[in-house]
Every structure is written in structure tokens, then in C-alpha cells.
Amino acid sequence: MPHSTHLSATVIGGGPAGLMAAEQLSAAGYAVAVYDSMPTVGRKFLRAGIGGLNLTHNEAWPDFVARFGDRASDLRPCLDAFDANSLRNWAADLGVETFVGSSGRVFPVEKKAAPLLRRWLQRLRASGVRIHHRHHWQGWNAEGELVIQGPEHKLEVNPDITVFALGGGSWSALGSTGNWLGLFEQRGIQCAPWRPSNCGFEYPWRPEFIAEYAGAPLKTIAISVTDTSGKLWRQQGDALVSAYGIEGGPVYGVSAAIRDGIAAHGQCTVFWDLDPDRSLEKLQQAIAKRRPKDSLANVLRKQCGLSGAKLALLKTLTSKAQMADINAIPALIKALPQTLCSTRNLDEAISTAGGLCFSELDEDFMLRKLPGTYCVGEMLDWEAPTGGYLLTACFASGHWAGAAAVKRLASTQPAKHA
Secondary structure, three states: OOEEEOOOEEEEOOOHHHHHHHHHHHHOOOOEEEEOOOOOOOHHHHHHHHHOOOOEEOOOHHHHHHOOHHHHHHHHHHHHHOOHHHHHHHHHHOOOOEEEOOOOEEEEOOOOOHHHHHHHHHHHHHOOOEEEOOOEEEEEOOOOOEEEEOOOOEEEEOOOEEEEOOOOOOOHHHOOOOOHHHHHHHOOOOEEEEEEEOOOEEOOOOHHHHHHHOOOEEEEEEEEEEOOOOOEEEEEEEEEEOOOEEEEHHHHHOHHHHHHHHHHHOOEEEEEEOOOOOOHHHHHHHHHOOOOOOOHHHHHHHHOOOOHHHHHHHHHOOOHHHHHOHHHHHHHHHOEEEEEOEEOOHHHOOEEEEEEOHHHEOOOOEEOOOOOEEEOHHHEOOOOOOOOHHHHHHHHHHHHHHHHHHHHHHOOOOOOOO
């Protein structure tokens, strides 16, 4: 038989957004239970730590907020209330110092996620937060109670406050399945379909190219694309040749524009700048210095500085006729076209667009149709590039909704410690 219980606050999802909301509620003295479907919480957070745990970014705040594109205005209040410096101070309170890297990205000094998560969980448990693993939220019953399937019992929970932090639609192995979307839609809550974000793109490389260059880095390269509204996007960094196509930081940075272009037109042409540190004029001058007997390979290597994967990319994306016109080579180096027709599959994307529509939420991220129910983190319909923006918004939205839930509880009941 189901076990019924009543709590001040229930949080569904144990990622950064959910745990941050739980922290605000428990700090105010309310009983909080966190339910997570996985054997341990914070699994996607720990996965992010493999790359050093890029917590946030140190760029000018208006530029930071602009990274959220069309959703910047929706997220601005919570980001202003818990900005990049707030996140760094919060980590420091846990004994985790951070530093700003050469790119402006902010990392823990240890460049690991586990120490921060471990200390955070210790503090949460000390404040009375109860964390339940292997508990799957299955929707609402006829009375509107939360139905949660545990390892041994099915629970029917009727809290004063519910915070959903169910994650996006990628990395299902880490608990972020996106399956909750159908349950919300059954309640008449509008959601947008999942779309990959910060993702790679497929391209039919020639077998001989893949045999030699799959996994090869494209160092110091830039990619540009014009989105469906006519805006030019450009990102520089180190990309990667994949057996399936292309991926890497610069690709992720413009992936939304490429993805939307493919959705609108069936394909999208991007342009590679193989030498972003030199102008077209400089390359033309370098080509002009070639000796009459120099081979094309020598010209590209000596005058243009192209070798390895970059040179192979130039050759594989051009025709023999194009490569034979040496005076046209500089223009190709600066704007090498590649037409892409499909994203990599959704589950492999670093993050996702889609999810719960902001129109369903009030300014506190509370569902208009379910008063006392808040939604936070990647389950909301927003996206941002990699670089610390994703994590910052998850923390900030959890902090914002948690603080709003505290105010709501304070107006209706006294604090109850777990």
C-alpha cells in the first residue's frame, strides 16, 4: 500500500538547481526532502567535473546575460540575484576556492566537482535535508498528490511546497531523461519539444579522411554561421574532427544557429577560418612570396602555415579545381564552406533546448496552474553555450525559486525543522 506523508517542501531532482532550492528552504528552517531517481545525486554535475568543473564565467555581466539569447529577459532577475560572484562566494563558503582561467572561465582550484559536492551534501544533511535515492517521480494521483516510487514502497506526498528540478533531455544515463515532459503535458502544462544544444553535427567524411584524422584536433580555428534572422555568429577555439562529423567548443558555441538553420531549411552552411589570427590580405601577401617551383603542399605549409588536420580539412572540403587555383586559396582558408544537414542525437548533446515554457511560470518560477509548485534548472526552456553559463543559471534559478518558496511558506506557516 502507498505510504502517505506530509512535508513542508519536496524537491524532485538532486542536481545543482534542486539542491540549491533545498538549501534555501532548509536554511529558513523548513523540513525538506529531496527525491532523486539515481543511486546518488549530482551525477551530471560530477560529469561536468571531468573537464575541470567550469562553474561560471568572469566576463562583463551584460555580456554574460546576453549569452542566454531570447531567454535573457526571463532569466535576468534570478541571474542578477545570484550572479557569477555570488556563485564563487557560495563555493568559498564551502571551503572551495576558485580561480579565473585565461579564457575567463572560472574553475575550482582543485578542478574537481566531487570535493564541492561532498561538502555541500554534508552541509545540507546537517541542516536537516533528507535525501532519498532511487525514488522515481511518476506524476500526480487523482487528489493531486505527488506519486513517488521508491525501492520498496510507493509514496503519495502532499507538501506545501514542491520544487521540480527534473533536468533536460540529454545524458539519460545520468538521470536526465526528459521523460517528465509528457506528465506535465497531461496536466495541461505547455512544454516545448526537446532539441539538442551544445551538440556536434554529422557529416559524411570520405573513409580515407576518417581513417587518418578521426579524433584529430583543429587547433585555433574559427567557425561562423548566419542564423535564420540574419545575425552572424562566430566562435574561435579548438574544434575536433569526429568520425561522425564535427564537434568541440567553437561548434557548440554556434550550435543553436546551425540547428535552427537545419530545422528551417534542411541544411546549414558554416564557414571555417583556418587561420583566424591572419587577415585575408596577409595570407594573399604570403602566397605571393612563393617561389615558382614550390609545390602546392609546400606553399600551404610554408606560406600559409597549414598542416595536419587543418590542411586535410581544406583539401576534403574543396574540389581539385579549387585547389588548383592558388590565388583563390587565401579566401578559402578564411571562409571554407561546409554544409551540415543533421545534429548528433539528442542524448549526446551537452544540454538541451525545449522543456517547460516560461509562459507557464510567474516571476518566481512558480507554475500558474499549480500554486506552490516551482520549476528550476535545465527543465525550463532556455539554452546557453558552454563556458559556465549553464551551471550558473541552474544554481541561480534554484536559489531564486527557493527564496520565493520560503517567502510563500513564511506567509502561511511557521518554520518546521526536519
